[in-house]
Amino acid sequence: MRTSGLTGRPWLDELLRGAAFAVLGLLLWWAAPEVAVKWRPDTTDLPPVGTAATIVAAAAGVVLRRRHPMLGLAVTVGALAVGILGTGHTPLGVLLCFCDALYHAVRLGSPRASWTVAGLAAAVAGVTSLVSLVNAGGRAALVTFLNLVLLLAVPVFWALEVRRHAETAEAERERAEQARRLAELDRAAAVGAERARMARDLHDVIAGKLSAIAIQSEAVLSVPDPDPPILRKVLTSVREESVAALTEMRAMIGLLRADGSGDADPRTAPAGLDRLDDLLATARSTGLTVTVEDRRDGGELPAAxxxxxxxxxxxxxxxAAKHAPGSAVSVTLARTEGGLVVEVANPLVADAPPGGGTGTGLLGLRERAAAVGGTVEAGPEGDRWRLRAELPVATKVGSRS
Incomplete structure (x- = not known):
């Protein structure tokens, strides 16, 4: 409900507007009583109290114009009928109230009621002008027609135009809201697919580590009297594999806590930087010139x-292949105190072909980096596009001596 207005209370605002119309109508009648619309040559005057009551009654219809627009129009039509059927003339204040009530009835009524009122207004104007032409001649018919244009046509057409613009704006808002919701669904689907693929990869890693633990344990149990150094070596390996599997399991559980559906990619062995050469060969086959600066110390990285x-x-x-085909791309891998830094840069190409993507790729990268506690930043930097990812690497837990 709208609360804007003079007082912040809709009913009180409408009551004040109705009072303002009543005061304005009474002032116009007092200052210029001869200013009125004459419906026929022979006119009679109501007592002052009667005229004032007609103006106040018309103003009462203004009070109802927003909450009950059709009822408000009916009230002002009753006040207008006093002049048409009774005295033969209508004070200007009553006409102002009628025009305002007619405008709001067409503007705020239901579509069916709005068009019904507009049709009735056109019918009344046509019939009244025709009757005036038959009974009083062309001059009187022209005067009647002009009066009815001011009285009926202007409020009706104005209200219809404002209503059309409001409905168009509302339709645009609905389309924008629908587009926003679809974009959110696309982003959620991309995040869910990325999480599912990561969880699947981590599952394969964990399965491999647990299999190694099982094999090593079975080998030790199958030896009747194992040599202590060998036993210690096997147990040390089992502990390291267990700790690593626990770390990967925690990462996988964090991913699976979020809702999301998997993609349709076939199950493959988990990829890692040990397969970087294959990835670079694929990129070079698309026309890219890829250079790699690997400043890692060779230490093992957590699978995630x-x-x-x-x-x-x-x-x-x-x-890079989509937006800067044939360009030179630099890939930098570096180990820092806190983890691993990945940086990929390529020149910005002004006339690059449109990639046709939806922007979910970068969103998936950020989701993947966030899953291991890292961050991804991407954007233009001078005359190149740079992507930088920082992935934390926890200190590996060693065995006890």
Whole structure:
């Protein structure tokens, strides 16, 4: 409900507007009583109290114009009928109230009621002008027609035009809201698909680690009297695999807590930076010139970070092939104190062909990086496009001595 207005209370605002119309009508009648619409040559005057009551009654219809527009119009039509059927003339204040009530009835009424009122107004104007032409001649018919244009046509056409603009604006708002909801659904689907693919990859990694633990444990149990150094070595390996599997399991659980549906990609072995050469070969086959600066120390990365880094490089090279075909792309991998930094840069191409993407690729990269506690930043930097990802790498838990 709208609360804007003079007082913030709709009913009180309408009551004040009705009072303003009544005061204005009474002042016009007092200052210029001869200013009125004459409906026929022979006119009679009501007592002052009767004229004032007619103006106040018409103003009462203004009070109802928003909450009950059709009832408000009926009240002002009753006040107007006093002049048409009784005295033969109508004070200007009553006409103002009628025009306002007619406008709001067409503007705020239901579509069916609005067009019914507009049709009745046209019918009344036509019939009245025709009757005036037959009974009083052309001059009187012309005067009647002009009066009816001011009285009926202007409020009706004005209200219809305002209503049309309001309905068009409302339809545009609905379309914009629908587009926003579809965009949110697309983003949610992209995030869900990325989470499902990451969880699937991590599942394969965890399954491999648990299988190694089972094999090593079974090997130790099958030996009747294992050598202590060998036993210690096997248990050390089992502990390291268990800790690594636990870390990956926590990452997978975090992904599966969010709703999302998997994509239709076939199940494959989890990709990592050890397959970076294959990825670079694919990018070069599209026409890109790819240079790599690998400043890692060669230490093992957690599987989740390794998968995230691989996917980030893969998506960045795909975007470069779309938006900067044939350009030189630089890929930088560096280990820092806090983790792994991945940076991919390519020159901005002014006349690059449209990629046709939906923007969900970058969203998926950010989701993947966030899943391992990292961040992704992408955007123009001077004359090049740069993507930088920082992925934290926790200190590996060693074995006890």
């Amino acid at each position: 970070v390794d998968l995230a880094a691989y996917r980030i490089v893969q998506e960045a090279l795909t975007n």
